[in-house]
Amino acid sequence: MHNEIMRLFAPHRNSENASSMERYMKNQFPFLGIKTPKRRELVKQFFKESEILTKEFQPDLIRRLWALQEREYQYTALDYLNAFMKKLDAEHMPFLEELIRAKPWWDTVDSIAPNPLAAIAASYPEVREQTIDGWAKGDHLWLRRSAILFQLKYKEKTDDALLYHYISYNQGDKEFFIQKAIGWALREYSKTNKESVKQFIESSDLSRLSVREGSKYI
Numbered sequence: 001m002h003n004e005i006m007r008l009f010a011p012h013r014n015s016e017n018a019s020s021m022e023r024y025m026k027n028q029f030p031f032l033g034i035k036t037p038k039r040r041e042l043v044k045q046f047f048k049e050s051e052i053l054t055k056e057f058q059p060d061l062i063r064r065l066w067a068l069q070e071r072e073y074q075y076t077a078l079d080y081l082n083a084f085m086k087k088l089d090a091e092h093m094p095f096l097e098e099l100i101r102a103k104p105w106w107d108t109v110d111s112i113a114p115n116p117l118a119a120i121a122a123s124y125p126e127v128r129e130q131t132i133d134g135w136a137k138g139d140h141l142w143l144r145r146s147a148i149l150f151q152l153k154y155k156e157k158t159d160d161a162l163l164y165h166y167i168s169y170n171q172g173d174k175e176f177f178i179q180k181a182i183g184w185a186l187r188e189y190s191k192t193n194k195e196s197v198k199q200f201i202e203s204s205d206l207s208r209l210s211v212r213e214g215s216k217y218i
Contacts, residue, residue: 001050001052001058001061001064002061002064002065002068002073004046004050005043005046005065005073005076006068006073008042008045008046009032009034009039009042009072009073012032012033012034012038012042013032013033013034014032014033014034015033016033017031017033017034017035018030018031018032018033019033021033021035021071025071025105025107028105029069029070029071029074029103029105030069030070030071031070031071031072032070032072034072036075039072039075039076040079043076043079043080046076047080047083052080053083053084057084057087057088059092059095061077061080062077062080062081062099065077065080066099066102066103071107074103074108075107075108077099078108078111078112081099081112081115081116082111082115082116084116085115085116085119085120086119088116088119088120089120089123089124090120090124090126090127090130092116092120093120093127093130093131096112096116096117096120097131097135097143099112100112100140100142100143100146101140101142101143104141104142105142106145106177109142109145109146109149110149112146113145113146113149113150113152114149114150114151114152114153117132117146117150118150118151118152118153118154121150121151122154122157128159128162132146132147132150133147135147136148136165136166136169136170137169141175141177141178142177144170144173144178145177145178145181147166148163148166148167148170148178148181148182148185149181149184149185151163151185151189152184152185152188153188155191155192156192156193158189158192158193160189160193160196163185163189164200167182167185167186167200167204167206167210168204170182171204171205171206171207171210172205174207176209179207179209179210180209180210180213182206182207182210182213182214183209183210183211183212183213183214184213184214185214186200186201186210186213186214186215187213187214187215187216187217190214190215190216190217190218191217194217194218197214197218198215198218201214201215201218
């Protein structure tokens with residue numbers, strides 16, 4: 001299946017686009033140069049022609065796409081993963097961790113955390129204590145960011161005690177992607193519970209970046 005995607009993408013390579021996309025992503029990964037609207041159009045075509053979304057979930061397809069160099073293949077893997085996120089269960093947590101650890105950067109992590117990870121944690125809340133807790137307090141940057149962000153779309157279903165616990169544990173970290181994640185999580189939750197976030201920010205020793213980001217709607 002991944003070969004079909006490669007054949008579909010090949011005629012749309014664009015070196016000029018690729019160069020600008022690589023610069024935007026701090027030259028972390030090579031790109032084919034297929035911009036998002038066109039890539040989504042091609043992926044939609046692949047889904048329709050292959051009928052793959054009507055078949056059983058295939059983690060190995062995601063692994064094969066993840067192993068390819070150009071970043072558009074990882075984005076395609078995420079499109080496929082997110083199409084199945086409501087059918088995932090707690091047994092898929094190691095697989096999500098595998099993806100977060102492999103070729104990690106904000107673009108892939110910020111799709112996994114508030115989508116498939118969020119879906120599993122909502123349906124199987126035991127994974128929070130069993131797995132996500134360890135991520136939040138571990139030494140892997142992108143797993144910690146995932147733990148902070150997985151409730152991003154929960155709104156009134158947010159476990160604010162858990163969110164604040166993870167933020168408090170990580171608030172002293174000077175890593176930009178952690179400070180930014182803290183601010184983003186607080187900003188989103190403030191849309192649902194402004195007073196709670198305001199009180200938390202005022203009582204915490206957050207970085208200026210986290211406070212600035214988290215206070216935007218307060």
